[in-house]
Amino acid sequence: MSGWTLAELERWDERIREKVAEFGLDCYPQEFEICDQNAMLGYMAYHGMPAHYPHWSYGKAYEQTKTMYDHGVTGLPYELVINSDPCLAYLMRDNSLLLQILTIAHVYGHNDFFKNNFTFTSATRAKDTLAAFKTRADRVRRYMEDPSIGADAVEAFLDAAHALALNRNRNQAIRRLAPEEQRQRVLERARPRPDPFAPLHKRPQPVEPDLRRVPLEPEYDLLLFIRDHNRALADWQKDLLTIVDEEARYFLPQIETKIMNEGWASFWHHRILGSLDLPAELHLEFLVRHNQVVSPHRGGINPYHLGFVVWRDIERRFGGEGSAEARAKLFAVRESDRDVAFLRRFLTRELMEELDLFTWKPRGEHLVVSEISDEEGWETVKAQLLARVGTGSIPVIAVIDADYRGTRTLYLRHEHDGRDLDIGSAEKTLAHVRTLWGHKVHLETRLKGRPALLTSGPDGFDAKLLV
Numbered sequence: 001m002s003g004w005t006l007a008e009l010e011r012w013d014e015r016i017r018e019k020v021a022e023f024g025l026d027c028y029p030q031e032f033e034i035c036d037q038n039a040m041l042g043y044m045a046y047h048g049m050p051a052h053y054p055h056w057s058y059g060k061a062y063e064q065t066k067t068m069y070d071h072g073v074t075g076l077p078y079e080l081v082i083n084s085d086p087c088l089a090y091l092m093r094d095n096s097l098l099l100q101i102l103t104i105a106h107v108y109g110h111n112d113f114f115k116n117n118f119t120f121t122s123a124t125r126a127k128d129t130l131a132a133f134k135t136r137a138d139r140v141r142r143y144m145e146d147p148s149i150g151a152d153a154v155e156a157f158l159d160a161a162h163a164l165a166l167n168r169n170r171n172q173a174i175r176r177l178a179p180e181e182q183r184q185r186v187l188e189r190a191r192p193r194p195d196p197f198a199p200l201h202k203r204p205q206p207v208e209p210d211l212r213r214v215p216l217e218p219e220y221d222l223l224l225f226i227r228d229h230n231r232a233l234a235d236w237q238k239d240l241l242t243i244v245d246e247e248a249r250y251f252l253p254q255i256e257t258k259i260m261n262e263g264w265a266s267f268w269h270h271r272i273l274g275s276l277d278l279p280a281e282l283h284l285e286f287l288v289r290h291n292q293v294v295s296p297h298r299g300g301i302n303p304y305h306l307g308f309v310v311w312r313d314i315e316r317r318f319g320g321e322g323s324a325e326a327r328a329k330l331f332a333v334r335e336s337d338r339d340v341a342f343l344r345r346f347l348t349r350e351l352m353e354e355l356d357l358f359t360w361k362p363r364g365e366h367l368v369v370s371e372i373s374d375e376e377g378w379e380t381v382k383a384q385l386l387a388r389v390g391t392g393s394i395p396v397i398a399v400i401d402a403d404y405r406g407t408r409t410l411y412l413r414h415e416h417d418g419r420d421l422d423i424g425s426a427e428k429t430l431a432h433v434r435t436l437w438g439h440k441v442h443l444e445t446r447l448k449g450r451p452a453l454l455t456s457g458p459d460g461f462d463a464k465l466l467v
Helices: 006-023 037-045 056-070 099-118 126-145 151-163 181-191 221-227 235-256 258-274 280-293 303-317 325-338 339-346 347-356 379-388 425-439
Strands: 032-037 079-082 087-092 358-363 366-372 395-405 411-416 441-447 449-456 460-465
Touching: 006 032, 006 079, 006 258, 032 037, 032 099, 032 181, 032 379, 037 056, 037 079, 037 087, 079 099, 099 258, 099 325, 126 235, 151 358, 151 425, 221 366, 221 395, 235 258, 258 280, 258 303, 258 411, 280 325, 303 325, 303 339, 303 347, 325 395, 339 379, 347 379, 366 425, 395 441, 395 460, 411 425, 425 441, 425 449
Parallel strands: 032 087, 411 441
Antiparallel strands: 079 087, 358 366, 395 411, 441 449, 449 460
16 A cells, blocks of 8 residues: 555545535445455456456457556556445555545546436436446356357357447437337327318328338437348347346446546545645645646546536536535536537637647648637637547437348438448448348448439448439
8 A cells, every 4th residue: 555544644634524524426336456466457357347248349459458557557546436326446556645535535526427417317316336246247147158159159249239339319318219109109100190271182181201211310329220130140149138238327427527527536536635635735735636637648638627617617617616506507518418418518719729639630641730729710610529538429310221122121310410331340340230230231321522322232332322
């Protein structure tokens, strides 16, 4: 241990919890576990979970991270926090006393965010988190140990499922409709809305929708759609698709709120430690450590820095530190937003100029600045930032037809947003879709402004322009 005892940490934790209550944070019960670097590397490989199903990719992640750490290329996080009830966090044994105090306060910020932000409360049941991960791990291991299935078949199927895990509805507050509910909505939309004052012969006639098509409406939860409509899948394969989708559902809120969440935890660790009347030697280290956490990254976005700056600006604009109005605004935004809405609403031109945000583009072998956050360019810079926040860089793909032209071909549509697909990535992804679907797959998209159709079938991959 680095000059501290467990009794000291318990005393500081008690003082921090008093400040948490004083500032009005609303947290799950909090548990901490002290671990060494090897344990932290293992938890990182398994996304912080004490129990997780085995897969070769997690071993690869462990070896890569360990090699980089051993050679001094990368460090380890101060902590890992799990969205669970009680909330579980790991602290590094070798951290200094001040770093443990800062990390504990930072964890309570995450804890409050997990418990109150709608992306987490609508997507997960925190009380079930640890048990659910263990149950899923046990199921996968049973399939691997089953001689009629085997580890190789399970891992190969998981490879394809992992590749598609985030091709799903991003707003998890929207409930997935059952087939009968979809049918009723399609019928309602097909019903004409005539002008009561129009002559009878000019009133629109009812149009009977095709209720045999599957899906009746575009379907965005790709893994669940394949699970429910590929009749050739074995029960264990359907269960693996359920498992991967459930875990994606757990992790998606963390992707969608990275800037808000890290900024919120940094905002509150700064506020809490600033109110603790730290001894001089601890206060000096606190200033250094905090500035390390929220310092800008050259050539990229540090979510801790960006989130911290925006949260502080919200407090300033809505009443200032200590104001009841500002506190109410902070808590309301913490509850209702995810990163895209958060930045769209509160990342002002003035903040962008202060942060020196800019965009770049390739020119030959070099990168050059294309827009800066000034009067002419700030809106372009902001739009490009929003397009890459959270899952914004992941293409939106919808299932349009599960039996295209009566051939069991799966027809997908890319909701083009001005960014063309990377053809190499599209080829690999469609191959994974075909592995899970078992038949040919079409993907409708646009390339260089023209309609295009990408196909993965028995003869390999094909891309052709339609006009």
